[in-house]
Amino acid sequence: MRDHSLEKLRRGIDALDQEILDRLNRRMRLVEQIGRIKAEKGLDTFDPGREEAVCRRLVEANPGPLPAESVRAIYREILAASRKLQQPLKVTFLGPEWTYSHLAALSVFGHTARYVPQAALVDVFDSLCKGLSHVAVVPIENSLEGGIGQTMDLLYERPVRVVGECYLEVAHCLCSRAADFGSIGKLYAHPHALGQCRKWISEHLRHAEIFECASTAKAAREAAADPASAALCNVKAAEHYGLSVLAERVEDHPGNTTRFIVLGLKENTPTGDDKTSILFAVADKPGALYQVLDVFTLHGLNMTRIESRPNRLHPWQYLFFADIGGHEKDKHVEDALKEAASRTTFFKVLGSYPRANPRNPIRFDLERSRFGG
Numbered sequence: 001m002r003d004h005s006l007e008k009l010r011r012g013i014d015a016l017d018q019e020i021l022d023r024l025n026r027r028m029r030l031v032e033q034i035g036r037i038k039a040e041k042g043l044d045t046f047d048p049g050r051e052e053a054v055c056r057r058l059v060e061a062n063p064g065p066l067p068a069e070s071v072r073a074i075y076r077e078i079l080a081a082s083r084k085l086q087q088p089l090k091v092t093f094l095g096p097e098w099t100y101s102h103l104a105a106l107s108v109f110g111h112t113a114r115y116v117p118q119a120a121l122v123d124v125f126d127s128l129c130k131g132l133s134h135v136a137v138v139p140i141e142n143s144l145e146g147g148i149g150q151t152m153d154l155l156y157e158r159p160v161r162v163v164g165e166c167y168l169e170v171a172h173c174l175c176s177r178a179a180d181f182g183s184i185g186k187l188y189a190h191p192h193a194l195g196q197c198r199k200w201i202s203e204h205l206r207h208a209e210i211f212e213c214a215s216t217a218k219a220a221r222e223a224a225a226d227p228a229s230a231a232l233c234n235v236k237a238a239e240h241y242g243l244s245v246l247a248e249r250v251e252d253h254p255g256n257t258t259r260f261i262v263l264g265l266k267e268n269t270p271t272g273d274d275k276t277s278i279l280f281a282v283a284d285k286p287g288a289l290y291q292v293l294d295v296f297t298l299h300g301l302n303m304t305r306i307e308s309r310p311n312r313l314h315p316w317q318y319l320f321f322a323d324i325g326g327h328e329k330d331k332h333v334e335d336a337l338k339e340a341a342s343r344t345t346f347f348k349v350l351g352s353y354p355r356a357n358p359r360n361p362i363r364f365d366l367e368r369s370r371f372g373g
């Protein structure tokens with residue numbers, strides 16, 4: 001028997017879908033016009049500040065029942081389609097495919113960007129600096145393991161700008177071609193994944209010989225070649241390399257999150273809720289670091305991170321990486337940066353970008369292989 005009320009509702013949906021499509025195409029015609037202006041003026045297609053402003057405005061104006069995370073997910077793909085019409089955006093990251101960097105890049109740039117995996121982190125920076133990619137996505141710190149030293153070194157050495165950030169929940173799985181733990185003699189894993197799963201491994205895989213790999217996806221690739229081995233990787237890498245998931249979420253602490261930064265070559269426009277990353281060195285004298293930090297206190301700027309790293313060009317000297325609230329173009333931030341710089345021996349603004357919320361990381365839904373809130 002035909003259900004007339006169901007058919008009527010579906011006719012309503014069809015009419016609305018047509019309206020959404022017409023409006024999306026009207027939007028895309030405006031996007032094409034902007035694309036032509038940008039091309040004439042030599043401006044970048046990707047404007048992270050504007051994109052964040054578009055999403056934030058919609059999330060704030062959203063009356064529901066559509067959840068905020070769905071508004072963001074839908075607009076992630078609409079904006080990706082917009083950029084693709086203007087000029088396909090090339091996004092580079094540490095590969096192979098389905099590393100956490102790849103997942104982070106997908107969560108920022110959607111599925112229609114062009115993804116360019118690299119074999120090493122230095123190649124990711126070089127691809128951007130040589131103009132072979134428009135943007136790069138690299139890990140900068142993990143909630144359990146701390147700063148990613150190699151990224152910090154390359155931020156010091158290369159003329160790149162930080163133009164965005166995102167937090168991604170890291171959910172490691174033990175994946176293998178083997179049917180159970182008993183037959184696993186080797187474990188392939190990235191050193192950070194090993195650090196994050198230390199306790200679990202000592203309880204469940206004490207007998208396995210450990211082989212470190214340059215990425216979690218490479219670990220999956222190695223495990224695919226040897227049925228008596230396993231890898232610590234995400235569920236997408238397991239799927240891609242034909243591995244079964246033997247155990248889910250094997251990290252020692254829930255809430256394991258990695259912060260990724262988006263790199264570009266140009267400055268960002270302010271959005272009203274930004275963060276600025278800086279890098280500096282101070283003289284070898286009492287109170288030198290305090291003098292710099294004091295400037296931010298006096299200007300009422302919140303410092304959300306400070307981390308030191310050995311300066312590889314000058315042994316036993318240190319570089320400080322810090323993040324403060326605000327945009328370098330905000331007057332009070334600009335004044336503070338100028339004053340702080342005058343108290344250092346080296347000072348570099350790495351970039352200002354829309355602030356992301358570490359307490360609400362992007363989650364990769366293991367069951368549905370989709371991004372959630």
Ligand SMILES: O=C(O)C(=O)C[C@]1(C(=O)O)C=C[C@@H](O)C=C1
Nearest residue numbers: 034045046047050051079082083
């Ligand atoms: O406003 C722009 O600069 C656009 O190019 C349009 C648009 C959009 O679709 O809203 C597309 C790409 C940019 O990264 C930002 C926004």
